[in-house]
Amino acid sequence: MTDLQLPPAGSLDGVVVLDLSRVLAGPYAAQMLGDLGATVIKVENPRDPDVSRGFPPYLTDGDEEFSAYYGQYNRGKLGVALDLAAPEGPEVLKDLVRKADILIENFRPGTMQKLGVGWEVLREVNPKLVYTAISGYGQTGSRSRRPAFDNTAQAASGLWSMTGYEGQPPVRVGVTIGDLSATLFAVVGTLAALRHAERTGEGQLVDVAQVDSTLALTETAVVDYTVTGNVPKPAGNAHAWVRPYELFDCADGQVFFGAYTDKLWRASCDLFGSPELADDPEIDTMRKRFDPAVYERRVKPVVAQWLASRTKAELEELAGDVIPLTAIKNIGEVVDDPGTAERDMIVTADYGSLGELRMFGQPIKLSATPANPARRANRMAEHAEQVLEQFAGYDAERIAKLREGGVLP
Structure with a gap:
């Protein structure tokens, strides 16, 4: 039996997060909460697990490999695999929701409703639940059902049009800023909603869109246009008007x-x-x-x-x-810079025979309740029995029946 890897007491000690999200924006938001002390339960579809488990680079030991990408954004989480499309799948999730404070998902709007576990259903199960939904265009509006990736947000927010060199085609920002901006706004919104829930007993839906989030990072571009009619163009490495800069x-x-x-x-x-x-x-x-x-x-x-x-x-x-x-x-110079080490911004997680994973640390430094980022990520369904026993109240017989029914792998 695998240890639960529960984090030490932190600012969010006692907060339980169900992370149903995939790839980056949602997993990173849940990871941030976990670093700050929350217990995060990663819930994956056994038939279609988080695709980032296949992303390079990999820690390897013979034929065994583990995605370092997945490891960086899912560190410290407890792993459960649950088929929500199976007849009993939604009921198992509801049992976990009863003891959860936060649920994070980043499916296309409407997906959770089709599975019978959307916000309107889960709020009846747990009125204090903070339900954080991250998507490309948000839960409302005519574009809400459109598929989206990071580049969608860069394109639709105007950011892509502003990046690059004058007279040349625009250039995307070199990192997935659409996902990363949504991550940060989702964390802020989730913590604000959590404070409200703890004070009043009322949960709520936190609706964060990649496009909205990236638009909010375009600095003066919006007011430049609304005040002067100027449409910002790529300026290379120069600032739009601050010089020398x-x-x-x-x-x-x-x-x-x-x-x-x-x-x-x-x-x-x-x-x-x-x-x-x-x-x-x-x-x-x-x-x-x-x-x-x-x-x-x-x-x-x-x-x-x-x-x-x-x-x-x-x-x-x-x-x-x-x-x-x-x-x-x-990046090599940054990782090896003594100043980076002084800020604990490179941390190490032990993956046994696979070796150690050095990854970026937690930029939020708290004096009384420091973050705990130096933890390994979960293997697929690694903590299923312990999580279902502790958070859903299931016994071994109930868990065995769920396996027989295909709800659990």
């Missing part, structure tokens, strides 16, 4: 230089041996340096000259403590 070449790569305020500009002039530029009447104020023509003619060439002959390390040593000047690092 972009990538510059240096002797061994690139750095970000962002000393755009008057105070930071004056400090830069002093650091790089050009104090007279701070009082140059053409570029002595932020508003003047923001002018595109002035910036291209006077400011950008100066900054480029300051940086070109120095290495990333030399530049950070010279100016990194005074102005926003940061080496542009690859």
Whole structure:
């Protein structure tokens, strides 16, 4: 029998989360809650488990392999496999819901209703339940039933149209920002709804859409359009109007230089041996340096000259403590950076014969109830008996009958 791997007491100690979601947005939201102390139960379809179990890279031991992708986003969860399409499947889920505080799913709207376990049904089972539904376009509106992936959100939110270089086709953001933004908004909404439920006894539906979430990350684009009619276009590595605030070449790569305020500009002039530029009447104020023509003619060439002959390390040593000047690092450099270790942002989980998995840690640092991210993920249906005994009150005979009926694998 496998240990339950219950997390140590944390901020969400005692909170029970049913995670029916797949791939990224939902699993990551549930993982965040688990890192913060909640008990998270991963519920998968035995006929169609979470597809991310097949995503690379893999920890391997001979013929055995385990997805590191799955491991990073499902760490610390308890594993149950449950066929909701089987006759008794919905009743088993309802029994788990009775002791749950939160349920997270990211199916296309209408899927859970077809299975007989939608929000309207489960709220009758547990009136305090916080039901978090993450989808592409949300639970309402004419587009709600459309299939969606991360790129759908990047395209439909306008974000894709703003990314890349002027005069060239738009470029998607290099990570799945549609999923990741939905994750973060889902966690915020879930915790807000949980506080309400604990105070009043009233659960609610938390409806989070990838498209909505990504739109909310487009910074000034919406008000730019509504106020001025301007439609933002790709600007490469430059900011739309803040200057200097972009990538510059240096002797061994690139750095970000962002000393755009008057105070930071004056400090830069002093650091790089050009104090007279701070009082140059053409570029002595932020508003003047923001002018595109002035910036291209006077400011950008100066900054480029300051940086070109120095290495990333030399530049950070010279100016990194005074102005926003940061080496542009690859992931290997980030993982091996002592500063990353100082913040506990690389943690290790032990997978026995498969080896150890190093993955990103938990960025939320709590002084009294620290997070616990360094845990391994569940194997398929790993904790079925223990979860059904502890959270549904089933005995061995009941569990055996469910297996015979195909509800459990």
